[in-house]
Amino acid sequence: MAAFKTLVLGGYGNFGARICRALVSDEATRHHMALLVAGRDASQAKALADALGHGAQGVALGHGAQGVALDHQAPGLAATLREWGVGLVIHTAGPFQAQAYNVAQAAAEAGAHYIDLADGRRFVCDFPAAMQAAFTAAGRTAVAGASTVPALSSAVIDHLCAGWQRIDSIDICIAPAQRAPRGQATLAAVLSYCGLPIDVWDGGRWQPHSGWSQPSPVQFQRLHPRLGAVCDIPDLEIFPAHYQARDRVTFRAALEVGLAQRAFATLATLRRWGVLPHPEKLAWLMHHGGGALDFLGTPLGGMVVRVAGADAQGQPSRRAWHIAADNDHGPEIPCMAAILLARQLAAGQPLPTGAHTSTSLLPLEAFAPEFAKWGMVTDVVEE
Numbered sequence: 001m002a003a004f005k006t007l008v009l010g011g012y013g014n015f016g017a018r019i020c021r022a023l024v025s026d027e028a029t030r031h032h033m034a035l036l037v038a039g040r041d042a043s044q045a046k047a048l049a050d051a052l053g054h055g056a057q058g059v060a061l062g063h064g065a066q067g068v069a070l071d072h073q074a075p076g077l078a079a080t081l082r083e084w085g086v087g088l089v090i091h092t093a094g095p096f097q098a099q100a101y102n103v104a105q106a107a108a109e110a111g112a113h114y115i116d117l118a119d120g121r122r123f124v125c126d127f128p129a130a131m132q133a134a135f136t137a138a139g140r141t142a143v144a145g146a147s148t149v150p151a152l153s154s155a156v157i158d159h160l161c162a163g164w165q166r167i168d169s170i171d172i173c174i175a176p177a178q179r180a181p182r183g184q185a186t187l188a189a190v191l192s193y194c195g196l197p198i199d200v201w202d203g204g205r206w207q208p209h210s211g212w213s214q215p216s217p218v219q220f221q222r223l224h225p226r227l228g229a230v231c232d233i234p235d236l237e238i239f240p241a242h243y244q245a246r247d248r249v250t251f252r253a254a255l256e257v258g259l260a261q262r263a264f265a266t267l268a269t270l271r272r273w274g275v276l277p278h279p280e281k282l283a284w285l286m287h288h289g290g291g292a293l294d295f296l297g298t299p300l301g302g303m304v305v306r307v308a309g310a311d312a313q314g315q316p317s318r319r320a321w322h323i324a325a326d327n328d329h330g331p332e333i334p335c336m337a338a339i340l341l342a343r344q345l346a347a348g349q350p351l352p353t354g355a356h357t358s359t360s361l362l363p364l365e366a367f368a369p370e371f372a373k374w375g376m377v378t379d380v381v382e383e
Helices: 016-025 042-052 077-084 102-109 121-125 127-138 148-160 184-191 235-242 258-272 279-296 330-346 364-373
Strands: 004-009 033-039 065-069 088-091 113-116 141-144 166-175 197-202 205-210 216-218 226-230 248-253 301-310 316-325 354-357 377-382
Touching: 004 016, 004 077, 004 330, 016 033, 016 042, 016 330, 033 042, 042 065, 077 102, 088 102, 088 330, 102 113, 102 127, 102 141, 113 330, 121 127, 121 235, 127 141, 127 354, 148 166, 148 235, 148 301, 148 316, 148 330, 148 364, 166 226, 166 235, 184 279, 197 235, 226 258, 235 248, 258 279, 301 330, 316 330, 330 364
Parallel strands: 004 033, 004 088, 033 065, 088 113, 113 141, 141 354, 166 248
Antiparallel strands: 166 301, 197 205, 197 248, 216 226, 226 248, 301 316, 316 377
8 A cells, every 4th residue: 555645845844843753653644644744955854854753773664754854935836845755734833823724725736635733713614615616526534723722622612511401611821831841833823812802701701911921820730830821712702602611711820930921911911012023033032032931941841621511411510631741842742632643544544535624633542642651631621
């Protein structure tokens, strides 16, 4: 059987490299998947591919990996994908906030499936309508936002609220470890909406909340309390309708070091005052200088999803799901949904044809082996 050729765009980056390692080392897929590590820098792509292609004793792992130079903004992308015989494109080259759908369009034209790790609200929320016709015509699957949100967050809510009569509120908070590796593109993405008004479903209506402003305390099961501030993600727009949430859907990010959290709040204030119109331009500086605060942090990060509503018997219920990721393994979590979906496609397991967000595509139990692999601990708490 011909190998299922998977191209990871941004394959040597913060998240792309993790996905490549997982796909090459996975016993279930490595013998029928050929991996292309793709990015603008051919030497970096080749170096990672060479490292991935052989085991510790120099033994080839399945079909191995190949590094290729590819600029996703250059013309002729569809022709290149077709020439290389790509069956799946995994797009990790963010930030996605300012991107169009040219990579997805090229994948559809080349007859390939498509998965991305986008966290940009407009990019993910507008994706199904924009790309449905192209992928339906191609008979292929396209999934936007195959990451912590909304793939994992929706899987958690589906698990916590199974059988419920209604959902009143959903509150999500991600708490990265201070010492965990962080990408410059990720920083640029979160800074892009720092201080801008974000539409949040609150009090049963849409209200503007300022990004990264006014941090408030968030409690965790296995982490110390942290200050969390409102961030703009697809869940804020998708979940009120998907879950018919009556009261609110919120999302916060809680940095481990309070000084860093207050620094973001200060940048938000400066933007609102018109003093700093483009805080995303500070991404390079913060990426290279952020390590100065690492001595104040730990390698422990996590996430919490809290829901409230009426259970199957109509009784008021409040539940929370927590995960704690130690040893700086937190950045593995955003990669898990894409890895799981890629394995399904490589194994010939069908996914819905057309273009979709990752909302409710994966059950929570599908993530359990990935959590265990990295020593992550989860808790469900009745509140």
